[in-house]
Amino acid sequence: MNIVPGSLLDAIGNTPMAELRKLTSPGSARVMVKLEWSNPTGSMKDRMTRAAIEGAEKSGKLLPGGTVVEYTAGTTGISLALVCAAKGYGLEIVYSDAFSVEKRQTMQAFGAQITDVRSEHGKINEALIKEMIRAAGEISSRPGHWWVDQLNNTDATRGYHAMGAEIWEQTGGEVDAFVHSVSTAHSLHGATLALWERKRGIRIVAVEPSESAVLSGHPTGSHKIEGIGIGFIPPLWEPDMVDEIQTVSTGEAMEMARRLAREEGIFAGTSTGANIAVALRVAKQLGPGKTVATIIVDSGLRYLSTDLYRA
Numbered sequence: 001m002n003i004v005p006g007s008l009l010d011a012i013g014n015t016p017m018a019e020l021r022k023l024t025s026p027g028s029a030r031v032m033v034k035l036e037w038s039n040p041t042g043s044m045k046d047r048m049t050r051a052a053i054e055g056a057e058k059s060g061k062l063l064p065g066g067t068v069v070e071y072t073a074g075t076t077g078i079s080l081a082l083v084c085a086a087k088g089y090g091l092e093i094v095y096s097d098a099f100s101v102e103k104r105q106t107m108q109a110f111g112a113q114i115t116d117v118r119s120e121h122g123k124i125n126e127a128l129i130k131e132m133i134r135a136a137g138e139i140s141s142r143p144g145h146w147w148v149d150q151l152n153n154t155d156a157t158r159g160y161h162a163m164g165a166e167i168w169e170q171t172g173g174e175v176d177a178f179v180h181s182v183s184t185a186h187s188l189h190g191a192t193l194a195l196w197e198r199k200r201g202i203r204i205v206a207v208e209p210s211e212s213a214v215l216s217g218h219p220t221g222s223h224k225i226e227g228i229g230i231g232f233i234p235p236l237w238e239p240d241m242v243d244e245i246q247t248v249s250t251g252e253a254m255e256m257a258r259r260l261a262r263e264e265g266i267f268a269g270t271s272t273g274a275n276i277a278v279a280l281r282v283a284k285q286l287g288p289g290k291t292v293a294t295i296i297v298d299s300g301l302r303y304l305s306t307d308l309y310r311a
Contacts, residue, residue, distance in 0.1 A: 007086070008040060008082075008086050009040075009050055009083065009086055011039075011040050012039055012040060012046045012047055012050055013039070013046075013047060013162050013163070013166070014166065015034060015035050015036050015037075015038040015039060015166070016034075016035050016038060016170075017032050017033065017034050017035065017166075017167070017170040017171070017293075018032070018033055018035060018266070019031065019032050019033075020032075020033060020264055020276075021264065022263045022264055023259065023260065023263055023264060023276065023280060024280060024283055025280070025283075025284055027284075027287060027288060028280070028283040028284045028286075028287065028288070029176065029177075029282070029283040029284075029286040029287060029288065029289070029290035029291055029292050030283070030290075030291050030292070031276075031279050031280065031283050031291075031292045031293075031294065032167075032170075032171055032175075032291060032292070032293045032294075033266065033276070033279075033293075033294055033295070033296050034163065034166070034167055034170075034293065034294070034295045034296060035266075035296050036163075036295055036296055036297055036298065037267075037268065037296055037298055037299040039079075040082055041078045041079050041081075041082045041106075042078075042298055042299040042301070042302070043075045043078065043079060043297060043298035043299070044160075044163065044187060044295060044297055044298070045075045045076045045078070045079035045298075046079045046082065046083075047159040047160055047162065047163060047187075048076070048079070048150070048156040048157075048159035048160060048186055048187070048190075049076060049079040049080045049082075049083050049148075049156075049159070050079075050083050050159060051155050051156060051158050051159025052148050052150070052153050052155045052156045052159065053068065053080075053083050053084070053087065053089075053148075054155075055153075055155030055158075056146055056148075056155070061146050062089070062146040063144070064088070065088070065089075065144070066089055066090070066144050066145065066146055067089060067090035067091065067092055067142075067144055067145045067146070068080060068084050068089050068090065068091050068092070068145075068146055068147075068148060069091075069092045069093075069094075069136055069139050069140040069145050069146065069147045069148065070091075070092075070093060070094070070136060070147065070148040070149075070150060071093075071094040071095075071129075071132035071133050071135065071136040071150075072093060072094070072095065072132075072150075073096075073098075073099045073103075073124075073183075073226050073227045074095065074099045074100060074103025074104065074106075074107070074226070074227075074302070075103065075226075075227050075297070075298055075302070076150060077093045077095065077103065077107045077112065078103060078106050078107055078110070078302075080093070080112075080148065081093075081106070081107045081109075081110030081111065081112045082110060084110070084111070084112075085110045085111055090111075090113070091107075091110075091111065091112040091113065092112070092113050092115065092136075092139050092145065093107055093112045093113065093114045093115070094114075094115050094116075094117060094132045094135045094136045094139070095107070095114050095115070095116055095117070095132075096116060096117045096118065096119050096128060096132060097116065097118060097119050097122065098119035098122050098123065098124050098128060098224075098226075099226055100226065100302055100303055100305055100306050101305045102301065102302045102303065102304060102305060103302050106302070115135055115139065117131050117132045117135055120222070122224065123222035123223070123224070124212075124222060124223055124224060124225070124226070124229065124231070125212065125220065125221065125222040125223075125231045126212075126220045126230070126231030126232050127231075128231075129230045129231055129232075130232075133151070136149075137149075150184050150186070151184050151230075151234055151235050151236065152235050152236065153186075154236065156184065156186040156190075157186045157189050157190040157193075157236065158190065159186070159190060160186055160187045160189075160190025160191050160194075161190050161191075161193060161194045162194070163187070163190065163191045163194070163295075164178075164190065164191035164192065164193065164194025164195045165194045165198075167191065167194075167195065167293050168194065168195060168198050168199075171291055171293060173198065173199070174291045175195060175199065175202050175291055175293050176202065176203060176286055176290040176291050176292065177202065177203040177204075177205060177282050177286060177290070177291075177292045177293070178191065178192065178195055178202055178203070178204050178205070178292075178293050178294070179205045179207060179275055179278050179279040179282055179292060179293070179294040180205075180206065180207060180275060180294060180295050181206070181207040181208065181225075181227075181228040181229075181271050181274050181275055181297075182206050182207065182208050182215060182228060182229070182234070182237075183227055183228045183229070183230060183234070183271075184230075184234050184236065185206075185234045185236055185237045185238070186236070187295070188204070188206060188241075188242070189236070189238055189241055191295075192204050192241050192242075193241075196241075203243050203244070203282075204241060204242050204243050204244075205242070205243065205244045205245070205246055205278060205282055206242045206244070206245045206246070207228070207245075207246055207247070207248060207274050207275060207278045208228065208229050208245060208246075208247055208248075209221075209223035209225050209228065209229035209247065209248065209249070209250060209253075209274070210223075210247035210248060210249045211223040211229075211249065211250060212229045212231050213245075213247045214231065214232055214233055215233060215237070215239075215245050216245050216247060220232060223249075223250045224250045224254075224270070224307065225248075225250050225253050225270045225271055225273075225274055226269065226270055226271065226303070226306075227269070227270075227271045227297065227298075228271045228274065246278045246281065246282075248273075248274040248277045248278060250270070252273075252274075252277050253270045253271070253273040253274040253277060254270055254273060254307070254308050255273070256273035256274070256276050256277040257269060257270055257272060257273030257276075257300070257308060258273075258308070258309075260272065260273065260276055261300060266296060267299060267300035267301070268296050268297065268298065268299065268300050269297060269298050269299070269300055269302060269303050269308065270303065270308055271297050271298075272295070272296050272297045272298070275294045275295055275296075275297070276294065278294075279292050279293075279294040
């Protein structure tokens with residue numbers, strides 16, 4: 001076999017898909033899951049961070065030897081840390097005790113410098129996220145620093161077009177619904193754009209925490225589903241690109257993540273549990289002969305110290 005070596009970053013994307021075999025109910029549609037843990041850092045965020053950094057390089061906003069700045073629940077931070085290490089940039093991360101120790105340690109292993117914002121007893125809510133954003137903005141004012149500002153970064157959405165195209169190809173074009181949770185909304189919208197280019201009728205279902213269902217028009221609140229539900233409507237949210245919004249409680253998301261590991265052998269985090277919980281509902285609604293696609297966002301290895309998998 002003639003293998004041509006490439007950049008580490010060329011290993012991002014082209015992740016496999018699998019069909020759930022045990023969690024789906026009799027008479028339901030099939031549920032296909034995109035195994036984004038196969039990316040180099042073990043999450044889908046590798047796609048968007050590469051796109052964001054390469055977009056900043058192209059525009060001249062990020063110069064050689066510069067430092068990247070971002071606020072993060074950790075998954076984006078780990079992916080940024082990988083890309084920055086591979087490309088030779090410094091990285092300043094704004095983080096919080098509301099998120100797992102594993103993600104903190106992984107970012108530090110890649111060389112990231114971390115500034116902490118304390119949470120209210122580990123709760124994820126609007127006040128926490130906005131204080132993290134403020135801190136990142138302050139750090140980014142230093143000379144030679146470039147702020148990703150993921151909530152307002154359109155390059156991040158483009159980073160997920162390939163994920164939607166891969167879903168289409170791997171299901172043989174048989175996708176009737178796409179279910180995915182919302183943080184910045186980039187992954188949902190980016191994949192949707194690619195899917196709708198191929199079949200406009202695919203039903204798009206957004207997922208958010210029931211404790212902070214702001215997209216559904218309810219008051220902001222606190223929850224413990226890491227990586228989603230920022231407590232306010234994301235600036236680049238496109239309601240016309242979503243057919244339906246469903247909510248999942250922290251407890252339901254955690255229990256589904258545990259069941260996913262025990263019954264399907266798929267080890268993932270809480271936002272993935274939320275994705276699966278709603279995908280199973282939609283599969284039951286659609287019935288036999290249909291296909292629901294969703295995302296395994298990242299690996300459960302990042303949550304071993306949290307309530308999700310703590311014995």
